[in-house]
Amino acid sequence: MAHSVFIDGEAGTTGLQIRERLETRDDIRLVQIDPARRKDADARRAAFEQADVAILCLPDDAAREAVALAQDLDTRIIDASTAYRTHPDWAYGFPELNADARGRIAGARRVSNPGCYPTGAIAILAPLVAAGLVAPDEGVTINAVSGYSGGGKALIAEYEGGGAPAHFLYGLNQRHKHYPEIMAHAGLTRQPIFAPAVGNFAQGMAVQVPLFLTGGRTLATLAEALSDHYAGQRFIQVGDDPGARIVPTDLNGTNRLRITVQGDAQNGCATVVVVLDNLGKGASGAAVQNLNIMLGVDEGLGL
Numbered sequence: 548m549a550h551s552v553f554i555d556g557e558a559g560t561t562g563l564q565i566r567e568r569l570e571t572r573d574d575i576r577l578v579q580i581d582p583a584r585r586k587d588a589d590a591r592r593a594a595f596e597q598a599d600v601a602i603l604c605l606p607d608d609a610a611r612e613a614v615a616l617a618q619d620l621d622t623r624i625i626d627a628s629t630a631y632r633t634h635p636d637w638a639y640g641f642p643e644l645n646a647d648a649r650g651r652i653a654g655a656r657r658v659s660n661p662g663c664y665p666t667g668a669i670a671i672l673a674p675l676v677a678a679g680l681v682a683p684d685e686g687v688t689i690n691a692v693s694g695y696s697g698g699g700k701a702l703i704a705e706y707e708g709g710g711a712p713a714h715f716l717y718g719l720n721q722r723h724k725h726y727p728e729i730m731a732h733a734g735l736t737r738q739p740i741f742a743p744a745v746g747n748f749a750q751g752m753a754v755q756v757p758l759f760l761t762g763g764r765t766l767a768t769l770a771e772a773l774s775d776h777y778a779g780q781r782f783i784q785v786g787d788d789p790g791a792r793i794v795p796t797d798l799n800g801t802n803r804l805r806i807t808v809q810g811d812a813q814n815g816c817a818t819v820v821v822v823l824d825n826l827g828k829g830a831s832g833a834a835v836q837n838l839n840i841m842l843g844v845d846e847g848l849g850l
């Protein structure tokens with residue numbers, strides 16, 4: 548029998564791309580509501596009642612409201628917003644994070660889907676902290692660039708309306724909403740410096756952590772720690788040489804994430820960089836991967 552899935556916010560950027568990944572599957576039945584009633588609590592509650600799993604693709608406050616609406620139901624929830632990413636009762640939906648992550652997601656009633664930038668930053672830092680190559684209280688810097696779809700419908704409208712700049716930096720007040728998530732799941736005790744940017748391309752993202760090669764840190768130990776950590780993971784590759792240019796759009800339309808280590812042993816400077824699709828492994832692809840794990844089907848179905 549098909550599993551019923553309700554995407555709350557299915558007309559938004561993340562929701563649409565989840566729907567595209569699910570609508571051709573015959574093991575999934577999508578529960579839909581009249582678009583005119585998409586913000587109506589009664590209509591949404593009725594959809595939750597019919598769904599085995601609901602995927603929330605909403606702003607944080609609306610996601611909290613949705614969780615309250617479904618509180619007394621058996622419906623399992625995957626939330627794509629920032630609202631529950633550090634909540635102790637929610638499983639963090641990064642299956643490749645550590646040996647326990649898949650099992651927690653598989654058995655969870657509540658799964659928080661990681662953020663796009665945090666997926667890149669945590670993919671780099673969590674294994675390096677666990678391997679002792681980055682100290683939890685070390686001062687690290689995260690530089691990143693995202694396609695404009697990362698800002699949802701509002702930023703898409705700005706870019707597609709023609710008035711937006713080719714490139715801008717933001718979040719430099721160091722109060723970005725992603726800090727708690729990055730610190731909690733990377734295992735950092737000191738807040739990193741995070742410098743995100745947006746470029747004039749719709750989708751795709753690069754996230755980089757520059758590191759000095761000091762202590763036990765060499766190009767080889769960094770690459771080895773990351774390769775060991777992700778050995779056998781079908782969606783995360785370590786070490787393919789991308790050449791001198793890192794192109795944020797390289798993995799668009801996929802659920803893949805690629806990590807490379809580059810630098811110079813002589814001068815002791817290195818960069819670990821991730822490329823992913825902010826709407827693939829950074830949001831919609833990851834949500835479908837988590838849904839598959841929760842349903843106990845092939846993790847790559849529809850991806």
Ligand SMILES: NC(=O)C1=CN([C@@H]2O[C@H](COP(=O)(O)OP(=O)(O)OC[C@H]3O[C@@H](n4cnc5c(N)ncnc54)[C@H](OP(=O)(O)O)[C@@H]3O)[C@@H](O)[C@H]2O)C=CC1
Nearest residue numbers: 556558559560561586604605609627628696697699700830
């Ligand atoms: N874009 C990205 O790259 C990523 C986004 N996310 C997260 O996913 C979530 C959704 O983001 P995104 O898809 O970009 O946002 P969008 O702005 O593109 O879409 C949000 C959708 O939610 C709907 N909505 C807003 N309030 C309510 C409500 N009270 N009840 C029902 N529907 C509502 C909006 O409807 P309407 O347009 O009619 O207002 C819209 O369709 C966010 O929490 C974001 O942090 C996560 C990872 C990456």
Ligand SMILES: CC(=O)N[C@@H](CCC(=O)OP(=O)(O)O)C(=O)O
Nearest residue numbers: 627628662663664693697698745
């Ligand atoms: C380009 C842009 O504006 N990006 C958003 C991050 C994307 C998003 O909404 O956050 P999650 O990935 O955590 O859900 C921002 O910086 O707030």
